[in-house]
Amino acid sequence: MNSEEEFYDAETGGNTMCVFVPFLFYRTTLPAPMFSRNDFSIWGFLKKCIGMELSKITMPIVFNEPLSFLQRISEYMEHTYLIHKACTLSDSIERMQVVAAFAVSAVASQWDRTGKPFNPLLGETFELTREDEGYRLISEQVSHHPPISAFYAESLSQDFVFHGSIYPKLKFWGKSVEAEPKGIMTLELSKHKEAYTWTNPMCCVHNVILGKLWIEQYGTVEIVNHSTGDKCVLNFKPCGMFGKELHRVEGYIQDKSKKKRRIIYGKWTECLYTIEPKVYEANKKAEKKSGDSKKHKQKTGGSADDADEMPDVQETVTMIPGSTLLWRIAPRPAHSAQMYNFTSFAMTLNELSPGMEEVLPPTDCRLRPDIRAMENGDMDTASLEKERLEEKQRAARRERAKDEEDWSTRWFHQGTNPHLGSSDWIYQGGYFDRKYSDLPDIY
Ligand SMILES: *[C@@H]1O[C@H](CO)[C@@H](O)[C@H](O)[C@H]1NC(C)=O
Ligand SMILES: *[C@@H]1O[C@H](CO)[C@@H](O)[C@H](O)[C@H]1NC(C)=O
Secondary structure (H helix, E strand, O other), X not given: OOOOOOEXXXXXOEEEOOOOXXXXXXXXXXXXXXXXXXXXXXXXXXXXXXXXXHHHOOOOXXXXXXXXXXXXXXXXXXXOHHHHHXXXXXXXXXXXXXXXXXXXXXXXXXXXXXXXXXXXXXXXXXXXXXXXOOEEEEEXXXXXXXXXXXXXXXXXXXXXXXXXXXXXEEEEOOOEEEEEEEOOEEEEEOOOOXXXXXXXXXXXXXXXXXXXXXXXXXXXXXXXXXXXXXXXXXXXXXXXXXXXXXXXXXXXXXXXXXXXXXXXXXXXXXXXXXXXXXHHHHHHHHHHHOOOOOOOOOOOOOHHHOOOOOOOXXXXXXXXXXXXXXXXOOOOOHHHHHOOOOOHHHHHOOOOOOOHHHHOOOOEHHHOHHHHHHHOOOHHHHHHHHHHHHHHHHHHHXXXXXXXXXXXOOOEXXXXXXXXXXXXXXXOOOHHHOOOOOOXXXX
């Protein structure tokens, strides 16, 4: 493809220059496979860092994946079809179910993704316009210490807005790295005049030093409908002693009188079902009566001293008769294992297609030289460029301190979440007018 390439524009019926590639042309692979981590020993490096906050440690680049954290959070949008679906449903409980499926699906791309995304530089932005999926998203790194990323997505037909700010708090615990994704997700469905808010579950990467890396997500996610106070409570289960609960999500939807209306169950790595509480209970009783003949195979203990091994439980979610499927994960492409376990969606995120560079602001992550070099398999350049960018950021900070200048964010401002009253970052509009004069030179 060259930059003069023209695409047929179905809407205007004519040939127009198309800046954002029609989805049929999104790339399906990265330019280069990943660098092997096998020969790299990090113990000597990491033992100095136990208990420290990870944002204060400069990690060797071999543990990264070639995406900025801003791009990583835009993966929440992979299953946007669920929001579109929620908009079309007239029953509020049915809507809540689909919103719950969206909230779970939004963290599914984390599965087996042990690469650390690049810390965004202050002022870095990421735009994702997906006309085929009917939305566009803008995100900005609004704070460096602590790192805060704000995003705002809207449907092109104006039936939803999805926004939030995230402060990933990472802690290194010797064997594992725990990420607390502080920050609120807010979804507004304009047609139904509804707003839902929730926070994401905790995420833990096990065995960063020894053994096989694996990822666990746990904690309670409460999705609240602010019009009524009705809510959906989802419990991301920790894997537990025998691994029976690995990746499991279970919860319920209750109305404002606290009456349980639906049970929701599944795995965030696989699928999610919904069922009537009565049918669910009846089924459970019947199972107990039959003596629970299918006892789960228990993991043999003993190896836990060296590594927190991922329990070897391959069983999938068993559908209880009477359930309805809400969401199922899409299979990853065959070459995913050589490419940081990216999903098809993730493969496209750093693509810089012809014509894009002229339209994007100079702060877009796609223009970051370190990520670009890593994506191309050039680890030495990636490493040098990452250091250069971080030093440039520190120098700019020193200059501001000298002039007693404060950093001002460009597309978001600090405000309050309209539904919770708590502090949040609010999109102030204007990004898509594409007037990108006096943006900071961060690369
Ligand atoms: C990808 O997944 C495999 C299989 O679970 C895992 O062994 C590997 O460490 C993962 N790679 C990355 C980069 O996360
Ligand atoms: C959410 O609030 C709206 C507006 O009051 C209400 O009509 C709807 O029943 C609620 N939905 C759920 C799932 O609780």
